[in-house]
Amino acid sequence: MEKEKRAALISLAAGFIIGGVIFISGYIHQPVVPYLTAIILFILLVLFFIPPHIRKEITDPLPSGRIDERNVMFSRRLLEPGTNRFEEYYKRHPEHKAADDLFRKKPGLLNRCAVYYDPLTFPAADAFFQTVEEMSSGVTGPVAEAQEKISPVRITRFLKDWAEKLGAISSGVAVMQPYHYYHTGGRHYNYGEKIEPPYRFGFVFTVEMDREMINAGPLGPAVMESAHQYLEAGKIAVVISQYLRFLGYDARAHIDAHYQVVCPLVARDAGLGEIGRMGLLMTPRLGPRVRIGVVTTNVELIPDERKEDPSVMDFCLRCKKCALNCPVGAIPEGTPEMIDGVRRWQIKQEACYTYWATVGTDCGRCVAVCPYSHPDNAFHRMVRWGIKRSWLINKLALPLDELFYRKKPVRGQVPEWLRK
Ligand code: SF4
Ligand code: SF4
Incomplete structure (x- = not known):
């Protein structure tokens, strides 16, 4: 059970319309109807079995270097003003100082003064x-x-x-x-x-x-x-x-x-x-x-x-749903760039973390809206399979996802057991 009201209603409406057309066509004694239906089904079948065009050149090569953990936000948030470590870090990385000063003014992750604080979760x-x-x-x-x-x-x-x-x-x-x-x-x-x-x-x-x-x-x-x-x-x-x-x-x-x-x-x-x-x-x-x-x-x-x-990056190139739904625009909407020898997207970790420090949670809006995050049921498995192998499904997956779940999905409700 997906508990997605909009998706369920649209599926129901589509079922009624297709059922209605089949039912009515049974009463129309025109030889053109079965022919037309057969032609449409044939075209759909051909499109289903045509392999999609997937841009393979965007597959990233191997990274050229190693990451310094001191630069990730979870390390930078541990730096305490006034300590040697703090002074030394910003002397080496003055480019991070302004952004980090900003998140330090926010209440912080899981803080009681954060915007979405609640005493249960x-x-x-x-x-x-x-x-x-x-x-x-x-x-x-x-x-x-x-x-x-x-x-x-x-x-x-x-x-x-x-x-x-x-x-x-x-x-x-x-x-x-x-x-x-x-x-x-x-x-x-x-x-x-x-x-x-x-x-x-x-x-x-x-x-x-x-x-x-x-x-x-x-x-x-x-x-x-x-x-x-x-x-x-x-x-x-x-x-x-x-x-x-x-x-x-x-x-x-x-x-x-x-x-x-x-x-x-x-x-x-x-x-x-x-x-x-x-x-x-x-x-x-x-x-x-x-x-x-x-x-x-x-x-x-x-x-x-x-x-x-490569179908994942190819799909991401067209989708952008995570970027559109990020409350602070931390996810790039453009094409991947060469960063440290790797062709990839890089999120603005400072913007993301400052938002976390403001609301008090690790947000996860991008994960929630991603079309790949849908439940692992037979229907979504078929869609994921088709994105790689079928021109028809590859082309329809994104517009149908936006129709069923919206381009900017409404935030999900707090689960019922937490509302009692
Ligand atoms: S929402 Fe998911 S599929 Fe869409 S661009 Fe972001 S990561 Fe890729
Ligand atoms: S967790 Fe939230 S703020 Fe961070 S990138 Fe995802 S949507 Fe944006």
């Missing part, structure tokens, strides 16, 4: 984040001296099946590359430390974020759900890393606020999706409506291949 999100933080002691740990010998095929299969049992909806293995890692840490525990890429493999998985909760973004349910799935992804990552260390292989879990890797890049290279206009992983089943967990390890695993899917 904000503290609930805080409780999730706090629990994730408490799990951070399991990110690394001692490794058993004796090593269990398990074949790479068997352990890879086991990790994937187990992750699924624990709640993951997809998983894969990437051969770790230097560009997967930040080059310098930016959090309290590792600020300024060089990150040496120590592990050979990255076991990476995704967990689903509840659609109804995310649709309420930028209100409280969105940040509550987002925090909840950081916890779910974190739990799986910590347990699996602990398990590998018990087997005698070094492993590190990457969980919220304790990442050493850029999760979407690891996930993309393990074949879990492509990177879209908003810079997030676009998965085949749930689009960007996922959280990612990673365990880096030295146990021998069977790596997956990146599954290049």
